[in-house]
Each structure stands twice: as C-alpha cells, then as structure tokens.
Amino acid sequence: MARRPTLKDISELANVSEMTASRVLRGKGEASAATRERVLEAAKSVGYVPNRIAGSLSSKSVDLVGVVVPSISSFVFAEVLTGLSNVLKTTAMQPVFGVSDYDLETEETVIREMLSWQPKGLVVAGLEHTPAARKMMQNAGIPIVEIMDVDGDPVDLNVGVSHRRAGYETGKAILQRGYKRLGFIGTKYPLDHRAAKRFQGFQQALAEAGVILADQELYTGGSTLLLGRQLTEKLLERTPDLDVIYYSSDTMSCGGLMHCIMNEISVPDQLGLAGFNGLDLRHGMPMLTATMNAYRFEIGKRAAQLILEHEQSDYRAVRQVIEFKPDVELGDTL
Amino acid sequence: MARRPTLKDISELANVSEMTASRVLRGKGEASAATRERVLEAAKSVGYVPNRIAGSLSSKSVDLVGVVVPSISSFVFAEVLTGLSNVLKTTAMQPVFGVSDYDLETEETVIREMLSWQPKGLVVAGLEHTPAARKMMQNAGIPIVEIMDVDGDPVDLNVGVSHRRAGYETGKAILQRGYKRLGFIGTKYPLDHRAAKRFQGFQQALAEAGVILADQELYTGGSTLLLGRQLTEKLLERTPDLDVIYYSSDTMSCGGLMHCIMNEISVPDQLGLAGFNGLDLRHGMPMLTATMNAYRFEIGKRAAQLILEHEQSDYRAVRQVIEFKPDVELGDTL
DNA sequence: CGCTGCGTTGGTAACGTTATGAATAACGCA
C-alpha cells in the first residue's frame, strides 16, 4: 500500500525479469506478445509510474531543458516560454523553469540548481551573469542559449534582438518625424540591462543629431498601463512642452495613450508616443502605438530549436548568434 | 576534460572520502575547518556541480513541485505561477511546469510525466481530468492541489473560486442595476470549463429573474483587447438595443470599453460592461470596468503553501477545500 | 599511562533503473 510500486514488483507480478519489464514498458527491443501483455497488465493493475530519477541516472540522459528568466509575470517572458514550450512539446523534452527576479546572484543560484539536474540544454535570458555563473555554463557541456539580447559576449548560442539598436533606431525615427522636445520614461537600471541598452542607443541617436533629452522619468518594478498613465501625467506637468515620449515598454506607452485620450491631448500632433516590444495589447487601443517588435515568441521558438539541433553527447560551445532585426513600426502615434 | 567532475574526483583531489566531501558540500554534519577548506577548494577548482539525479535517488527525496496549467501565455496563469514561485523560492523547492493546452489527453500525459519525477507535490489547474489522470493523482502519495475552480469533486486539496457563483453573482448585480437587455461574449466551451461554469451561473441568475439572454457571441482561442473590441461591435450591430454585456474575461471587457470610447457610446448609461478576473489592466483604462477578482496570485501562493504544509513521507489525501469568495466590483461601468 | 568520550572520518550498502552481453528457447532446414 504505502510504497510506490517499482519495476521489481511488476516483474514479479508478470513473472519476468526486471529487464524484460523495463523493455516492454519503454517499447524498446523485442518481446513476445504474451509477455508484453502480462507486463502491461501488471503495470496497469498496480498503477505503475516509472521512476525517471532512477532511469535517468542509469541511462545518463535526461529529457529536461532548463529555462531561467527574470520574471514570469511579465508578458514578455510568458510569450518566450510559450514559443519554447510549443517547440518542446513536439518532442519528449520537458522545460524546467527558474526565476531570477532580475538579480544576478539569484540567477547564479538558479543556474546551478538547473545544471544539477543535468538538463539537455539551458536557456537563460540576457548576457549579463556573475563570473561563477558564466563559468558553470561554459563547463556544462550542453548547449547554452542566451536569449533576448545580442549586445554582448555570449557564452555559447545567442538569440535575440539588439536593444541598443532598438533604442537608436527609434530615436532616429522620432527625430526624422520632426520632434524636438524629447522625453523618456523607463525602468531604473541596473536592474534591467536590456532597458538600459535601449536607453543608451536612444541617447546616442540624440547625441548624433545634437539633441538633448528634455526630461525623463524612471521607475522600478513592473510596467503597467496605470503607471504609464501616471508617469506621463507627471512628466508632462513638469515639462509641458515635450512633443514626444519614448517609453521602455509598450505597456507604458499605451498607458501614456490613455492619458492623452482622457486629457484630449492630440496624438501624434501635440504629443508623439513610442514604446518597445510589439505587444499584442497595442492592437486593442484606439490608436496603434509606435513600437519595435522584440520577437518574443520567435526567440523562444528558436532557442528551443537550437537546443534540439545541438543535442549530442559531447557538446562543445559553438558561439552562434541569431539576431532578429525588426524595423521601427510608426503606427499612428509618431 | 570531457567528463563532468563527480564527488569522487573531488574526494581524490582533497584527499578525503566521498562521504566527507559530500557532507562538506552539503553543509551537513561536522567537518574540521582544514578538511572543509580543502574540499571546497577542490570543488571550486574543477567547477563541481552536484548531480541531483543521483542525490535524489539515493536520498529518496526530490525538491520539485510539479505544476500543470492549460496555458502560459495568458495573464491568468502567469500570475498564478508568480504567486507559486514567490512562495517556493523561500524554500529549496523548484517548480517544474507543464502545459496541457486545454486538452485533457495532453494533461494526462503531462501529469504522468510530472509524477515520474517523484515531486513533493503537484499543482493542477481545474477539476476536470481523464479517469486515468485522476487515478494517478490519487495514488501518487503526495499532496495534489487542484486550483482555480472549486465547482466539482477534488482529488485532494483544492484552492480556488466558484466560477458558477461568479457568473451568478455578476448576473444578479447586473439585474439589480436595472439592465434589461443582456448580452454575453465568451469562449466556446468545452475547452474552458471555468468559463462555461461562469456562463451557467450567469444564465441561472437570469432564469431566476425571468430574464432571457438577448444575444451572445462566442469565440475560441485567447482573449485580447482587439477581439473584445471587434466582438462588441459585431454584437451591437446585430442587437443594437443591448444595454449591458457580460464578458468572460476582463481583457475582453476592456476591449469593449475601447469600442465604446471610440464610438462615443456612453458607459455605463447607454451600455454597461462587466468582466471577470480582476486584471491589473483595468486600472489603466479611462474607466474602471466591473469585474470579479479571480484571486490568481493568492491561489498560486496558497497552493504552494499547502504543499509545503503537507510535505511528509507517507502522505494521504485530506480533501481540504479553500474557497475565496470575492464580491462583484462594480467599478465605473455598471 | 591507559581509558573514556567526543569530534571526525571512512566503508559499505542501498536507491530504481538501463546497457551490455551472455544464455536460453524456439525455429527452420537439411
């Protein structure tokens, strides 16, 4: 009653060796119809569930893929995970998730935790890690895919977009549309390295055009519509002559749009708005906000595919970079 | 070079037994400062990562909690996972996720997969499962927490809200506000059992008041703002005299609100709107839509806590139900 | 100086499964 049934129980019930039972249950190798029948019957009767831990230890192979992301509450990573999971579910692989909370020390712990399960591959968000984490990943002997960002020095495989480029291109597009008084609303670094890179790229575009950022508003924590509304209001109160705002996320820029609608600020004439991510949310809004797609779903998919492609026993890092190069989408708000 | 270092390598490097090395690395039991030093040094020098598979097999205990949800792209489950992960990260437990895609056969496979890792507990969304899945969960000998929904017969532990009640209460609230011509926009069952239950509860409230649903629009797939806008438009075109619409999700009702704003339909006078979930999104909108909170975050938290509380070697199902009973929040749109 | 006790350390045997190659049974053919 108490103990979980093991292969041994099955084999005794079916009057075969453990080995034969194991083969029948896994569908590997030959077995006579009669034996197969008896084993299957025995397994069913006791509700046998194999012990993968023992199996993996013995076969030295695990059907797990580790995934480490900074957060799961954000849409961004939820979509990456969806892409990943869509690919993996066509195989026997199972994803194991860990959350780093935008903290590199936590990330190191989570990565160690993941690797200790000897997964077939590891997907990690971002290119910034502690030296110890980097070393572990280098020595892991499995494909490591760093995702989202390509601005940096990857350990092994790398799939993402250039956030520096995203900020730069958006900055240029804004200037090209004739805006002069630029504002910025974004997260406080150094928590979010990618947001910081977008800001740097943005600043570079301004610098090249000899334009100075008129004002900015920084926040910590998640992006929400409400916060976007509130910070837009605050920024405009302080600097009423802004004619465009660049947000570090579409959620925030849509919040900004809400503020404009509620206060009859005409977009994009009186105020232009631009965000980042290419979120679906934008399509429900009264106006389509400007953005640059972050290819979240595709990145997840590609990361999973890379791991499947590189699955082999003695793996060595290959340092392949896959960069998606989205264009600025002006929408109706620039 | 090729092989991953094992405890044996460490023990040879540090000139101690494997047992001593193991104890030092786990911080269990005593060891002299000198030995500890040498072992730690050796482990660091070769970048030792323990093999949890072997460890778990030996100690017969795994620090995993299985989680099976229908989808991760939806906010709803992302928040549940956040709550869960927030609690688990204060412990040594690690969540392992599986996605069932709203398909019971897939769910059965995923549950079997999860259980084969001998997790400390299993969290599953919903109360509807295949008979085989139910049986596996009953025999698992670990705490099983069915979440989201309490309208049904749980295998063991159960945390959620009554969706039947949610639909019923919302229906009553709508009628109480004096609305006469009621419309409904929701997902096509039987995919989403919970949405179906909300609809049933809603219908019951109408029936009790002798009111007949004036019109409805059903859809499959995820809820988005855009779809909410489109279906609202379609429904109103077909039945222009509707004075209120109940949506099976806040995402959809917010989309409906967008439609109203863009078409100068006055809310809540000309048209009332009500949704479900208590999504954060609502707070960024020009008006706060009516809703009923689904306690997503709390459910995740509570599920994790239940598993921690019931963690013990020979576990027997206890059949405890924890029901959250949110009130209808009228917001500005009813 | 020998004995007791405690702080350390090590040896051995699991844990439940699978890989491997050997053993057995069954079969076909001459």
Place this chain on the structure above:
DNA sequence: TGCGTTATTCATAACGTTACCAACGCAGCG
C-alpha cells in the same frame, strides 16, 4: 534428428549520491 540461427529473456554491473554505522584519533581525566 541434429545443427545453425534467430527471437526472447535474463544476470550483472553500472549510474553518482547519501544513510547508516563503525572506526579512528586525540584530548581530558583518573
């Protein structure tokens, strides 16, 4: 009927770690 083959089946040894208990060495004490 006997032998070579092939189809099944099995016994054994891992896999890397931890639990359990025995053994060791040293300090303190009589």
